[in-house]
Amino acid sequence: MKHRIVVLGAGYAGAFAAGNLARRLSPADVEVTVVNADPVFVERMRLHQFAAGRDVAFRPLTEVFAGSGVRLRVARVTAVDPERATVAVTDEQGGGANGEGEIGYDTLLYALGSSVADHGVPGVAEHAFDVTGRASARRLRERLAGLGASGTVLVVGEGLTGIETVTEVAERRPDLSVALAARGELAAWLSPKARRHVRRAFDRLGIAVHEHTSIAAVEPTQAIAADGTALPAEVTVWTAGFAVHPLAAASGLAVAETGQILVDRTMRSVSHPDVYAAGDAVHAIGEHGQPLPMSCASAGVTNMQATGAIIARLTGREVPTVDLKYFGNHISLGRWDAVFQMVDGEARARSWSLRGRATSRLKAGVLLGAGWGVAHPTFGMPKRRRRVVAVPERAGVRGAA
Numbered sequence: 562m563k564h565r566i567v568v569l570g571a572g573y574a575g576a577f578a579a580g581n582l583a584r585r586l587s588p589a590d591v592e593v594t595v596v597n598a599d600p601v602f603v604e605r606m607r608l609h610q611f612a613a614g615r616d617v618a619f620r621p622l623t624e625v626f627a628g629s630g631v632r633l634r635v636a637r638v639t640a641v642d643p644e645r646a647t648v649a650v651t652d653e654q655g656g657g658a659n660g661e662g663e664i665g666y667d668t669l670l671y672a673l674g675s676s677v678a679d680h681g682v683p684g685v686a687e688h689a690f691d692v693t694g695r696a697s698a699r700r701l702r703e704r705l706a707g708l709g710a711s712g713t714v715l716v717v718g719e720g721l722t723g724i725e726t727v728t729e730v731a732e733r734r735p736d737l738s739v740a741l742a743a744r745g746e747l748a749a750w751l752s753p754k755a756r757r758h759v760r761r762a763f764d765r766l767g768i769a770v771h772e773h774t775s776i777a778a779v780e781p782t783q784a785i786a787a788d789g790t791a792l793p794a795e796v797t798v799w800t801a802g803f804a805v806h807p808l809a810a811a812s813g814l815a816v817a818e819t820g821q822i823l824v825d826r827t828m829r830s831v832s833h834p835d836v837y838a839a840g841d842a843v844h845a846i847g848e849h850g851q852p853l854p855m856s857c858a859s860a861g862v863t864n865m866q867a868t869g870a871i872i873a874r875l876t877g878r879e880v881p882t883v884d885l886k887y888f889g890n891h892i893s894l895g896r897w898d899a900v901f902q903m904v905d906g907e908a909r910a911r912s913w914s915l916r917g918r919a920t921s922r923l924k925a926g927v928l929l930g931a932g933w934g935v936a937h938p939t940f941g942m943p944k945r946r947r948r949v950v951a952v953p954e955r956a957g958v959r960g961a962a
């Protein structure tokens with residue numbers, strides 16, 4: 562019987578990993594299945610552009626995996642049972658009354674990413690928009706398209722996603738009144754030069770900034786700050802937090818407080834050795850001793866480490882060590898401007914940064930490269946179809962070998 566590798570999620574981490582595994586392991590020994598709720602590859606790093614009204618092409622996953630041998634199952638994962646080594650899904654193929662089905666695995670790679678976190682703030686779930694998924698970004702796109710001149714938009718959150726979203730909306734829709742609510746100072750985490758650059762971009766785009774403002778409630782046409790100030794907002798965009806799916810914690814896998822899966826240096830679950838995790842869903846400790854931030858770059862190194870370990874253990878080779886480093890933040894400021902902020906080993910901003918139009922071209926190249934790389938995970942490497950020689954033990958999980 563073939564060794565069944567099941568990859569949950571076909572985002573930056575999962576799609577790359579599935580293609581990589583299928584191209585490097587022999588199809589005579591291994592079957593690679595990827596389960597994803599969306600039939601297309603969602604380039605999350607473009608979702609703020611899509612939401613603001615830019616044309617973004619979402620490539621069908623059947624195209625992404627064409628010729629790779631990956632089996633695609635478009636289905637929603639509803640549970641993982643690591644004791645029985647099964648995944649519960651719902652889709653058209655599912656035999657149950659509501660399309661429920663079950664997929665068994667020998668090795669599981671969990672890469673379901675993250676979504677918006679409302680931190681319990683009243684009204685966010687009901688009234689706010691977000692850009693964490695294709696469906697929610699489309700809702701925002703449609704709402705913005707229907708918003709007349711002088712309409713008010715408030716982006717909540719001064720992290721990367723907040724800055725990228727507010728600048729994109731202000732650039733695309735100069736007729737709107739666009740503002741950002743920041744809990745602290747705008748871009749305080751950047752180096753002084755990069756911070757000044759961001760402020761100048763905000764001035765140029767006419768974005769109002771409410772600093773030291775925590776939003777305590779969201780209503781249909783306004784957001785209420787903790788001190789009671791009402792900020793006009795026909796559209797509130799919530800970018801103040803990301804959270805992972807509660808599914809990992811509910812499954813009994815060992816997880817961190819964040820709900821991210823706890824793993825060893827090879828991205829293997831510390832509680833269930835036949836489970837690996839990558840991307841936003843993994844609690845991976847970087848070379849500097851801190852958890853890697855949720856980012857495309859972290860999705861890249863964690864999935865490379867996970868796939869390298871899976872292949873090595875199945876084929877009886879030494880497990881490779883991938884450098885788990887995070888170099889910096891590349892933040893777009895609309896279409897024509899950007900900042901690249903280098904960070905040190907402690908994830909603090911270095912004094913060095915890149916800024917301006919050339920940096921935005923670089924970012925456009927990064928986005929293109931990330932999308933292309935997912936469909937060509939073994940580019941430049943020989944597509945060796947390695948034979949499976951060893952089935953890793955499920956040390957003590959079910960007593961099976």
Ligand SMILES: Cc1cc2nc3c(=O)[nH]c(=O)nc-3n(C[C@H](O)[C@H](O)[C@H](O)COP(=O)(O)OP(=O)(O)OC[C@H]3O[C@@H](n4cnc5c(N)ncnc54)[C@H](O)[C@@H]3O)c2cc1C
Binds near residue numbers: 596639859
């Ligand atoms: C607007 C925006 C801009 C960003 N910009 C940057 C940037 O410039 N640089 C950077 O490094 N990072 C950026 N990020 C963060 C980056 O996109 C994420 O860290 C990255 O996508 C994580 O990759 P992943 O594979 O773990 O998750 P994802 O890319 O989110 O993929 C997860 C996949 O799992 C699927 N899925 C989820 N739940 C289920 C389920 N129950 N059943 C089946 N399928 C499911 C989803 O459909 C998705 O395809 C940005 C994020 C956003 C939202």
